Amino acid sequence: MRRVTYSFGALALFTAALLPACAQISSQEQSTTPVIPPDARAEKNPGAWEKLQIPPLHPFHPGQPKRIELKNGMVILLEEDHELPFINGTLEIRGGSRSEPASKIGLIDLYSQAWRTSGTTTQNGDVLDDLLESKAAKVETGGDDNSTSVSWSCLKQDEDQVFHIAVDLLEHPAFNRQKLALAKQQDIAGIVRRNDDASGIASREAAKLVYGADSPxxxxxxxxxxxxxxxADLQAWHDKTVHPNNIVVAVSGDFDSAAMEKTLRDTFETMPRGPAWKDPDIPVPGPTPGVYVVNKQDVNQSNIWIVGVGTRRDNPDFYALAVMNEVFSGGFGSRLFQDVRTKLGLAYGVSGGYSAAYDHPGLFYTTAATKSESTVAATKEMLKDIDELRTEPFTEDEVRIAKDQLLNSFIFRYDTKEKVLSQAVTLEFYHYPPDFLERYRDALEKVTVADVERVAKKYIEPSKLAVLVVGNQTGFGNPPLTSLNLGPDHPIDITIPMPAAMRQQMMGGPDQ
Structure with a gap:
């Protein structure tokens, strides 16, 4: 599922990639937006902004979708929405890439591509493409680290036919050799190019430092x-995972719930129950402290990541950590942004997050993109801000503003029925209580300054963090990275392993 990791930063943070864009006004805006001099505004309404009254948020009680559990263990969630004549559905299946054999990493991505493009035993993928295109409909397959899926979207009048295609893919896939070969070519092309983008290298290697290079x-x-x-691997995976007791079905749109329930029961209730899926128990060791460097000589800026272990969503301290993180890295007014970018001008973009996954620890990360010669200075300032989470007292204003930002942005994440249904699927998938969203607001509002200071001292351990720099070492200048007092640099090799046969083909002769 693409809802695996929940980042506190995602509630109110702008990502590092967005920060530069958000900090500027386009030339078009500059030329068309009337400018009122500050003094003129003040003279017209002196002190008006101080008199603004912000009303409290209304109670948050998102309507729960209708939940049905079949005798074979399949769970169905239905959400009627008659605003538009569309119907959208998803079959979310437990089991994903974190369960791949180490010798076949990439299996789930290939499976999710070839599943749809190959088609079914009655209609190949190319025929399905033409049919669906004629109806402006979609049937897609996907995969992630903990799930695979079949999804569909169509006009109300085409639901029966499009739903039948989705079910046919689920029950009668016909994995095609040519489609698998095409998927392999596409994936290999991506592997060959994966070191082109410095920011992609940084995020990839940062995860390895925290979870371990061989971690799923x-x-x-x-x-x-x-x-x-x-x-055979694709078919074996399908046979292993596609059982009704491992599937959550979600349908939203313009339909009658009673009629849709009957359709789904008639379709799925006779499927035999299979073995319950069990995800592997994967340890999260955390990084070995130190400075790690990817020397990328074709760039003139550095991507800096300071990383450690985050938390899980079911941690009772989740809410206080969310507030702490918002104060630390939650946008333009955060400590991190104000210190590293606004006051010192050391980074184009800077961000962070104390992220939380549903069933394993997320990352604690602080990132910045800076010019090569500012690498050490920016890193020192980021480390200082992290350390001050433990030593610099939080203020009532900081905590109040952080809670307001989190609560207001949180509400907008669930302002449509489709969004609420998507979150309900996630909660169902991870066996969380269905009222988890409602608990969020109440728990967040109860967070105090003392709570934030307590979790900062408990969870922020600068001595257990690793620093990763992806950049051109010749441009780092003085002082060197060793001035961070974290020991010698540890170079990271990002060379892409090339099979002997492929290397021989590229060299145009026998492998030496």
Whole structure:
């Protein structure tokens, strides 16, 4: 599922990529937006902004979708929405890439591509493409670290036919050798290019530092592991995971719930129950403290990541950590942004997050993009801000503003029925209580300054963090990275392993 990791930063943070764009006004805006001099505004309404009264948020009680559990263990969630004549559905299936064999990393990505493009035993993928295009409909398959899925979207009058296609894909896939070969070519092309983007290298290697290079949460496909995947592997995965007791079905749109329930019961209730899916128990060791460097000589800026272990969503301290993180890195007014970018001008973009996954610890990360010669100065300032989470007292204003920002942005994440249904699927998938969203607001409002200071001292441990720099070492200047007093640099090799046969083909002769 793409809802695996929930980041506190995602509630109110702008990502590092967005920060530069948000900090500027386009030339068009500059030329068309009337400018009122500050003095003129003040003279017209002196002190008016201080008199603004912000009303409290209304109670938050999102309507729960209708939940149905079939005798075979399949869970169905239905959300009627008659605003538009569309119907959208998803079958979310437990089991994803974190359960791939180490020798076949990339299996789930190939599976999710070839599943849809191959089609079914009655209609191949190309025929389905033409049929769906004629109806402006979609049927897609996907995969992630903990799930695979079939989804569909169509006009109300086409629901029966499009839903039948989705079910046919689920029950009668026909994995095609040519489609698998095409998926492999696409994945290998991505592997060959994966070191082109410095920011992509940084995020990838940061995860390896925290989870371990061989961890299912951080490992990466290689050409050899992709090439090793066979049609039999795809079918075996399908047979292993597609059982009704491992599936959550969600449907939203313009339909009658009673009629939709009958359709789904008639379709799925006779499917035999299979073995319950069990995800692997994956340890999260955390990083070995130190400075790690990827020397990328074709760039003139550095991507800096300071990383440690985050938390889980079911941690009772989740809410206080959310507020702490908002004060630390929650946008333009955060400590991190104000210190590193606004006051010192050391970074184009700076962000952070104390992220929380539903069933394993997320990352604690602080990131910045800066010019090469500012690498050490920016890193020192970021480390200082992290350390001050433990030593610099939080103020009532900081905590109040952080809570307001989190609560207001939180509400807008669930302002449509489709969004509420999507979150309900996630909660169901991870066996969280259905009222988890309602608890969020109450728990967040109860967070105090003392709570924030307590969790900062408990969870922020600068001595357990790793610093990763992706950049051109010749441009770092003085002082060197060793001035961070974190020991010698540890170089990271990002060379892409090339199978002997492929290397021989590229060299145009026998492998030496």
């Amino acid at each position: 949460y951080a490992r990466q496909p290689e050409i050899a592991t992709v090439m090793s995947v066979t049609l």
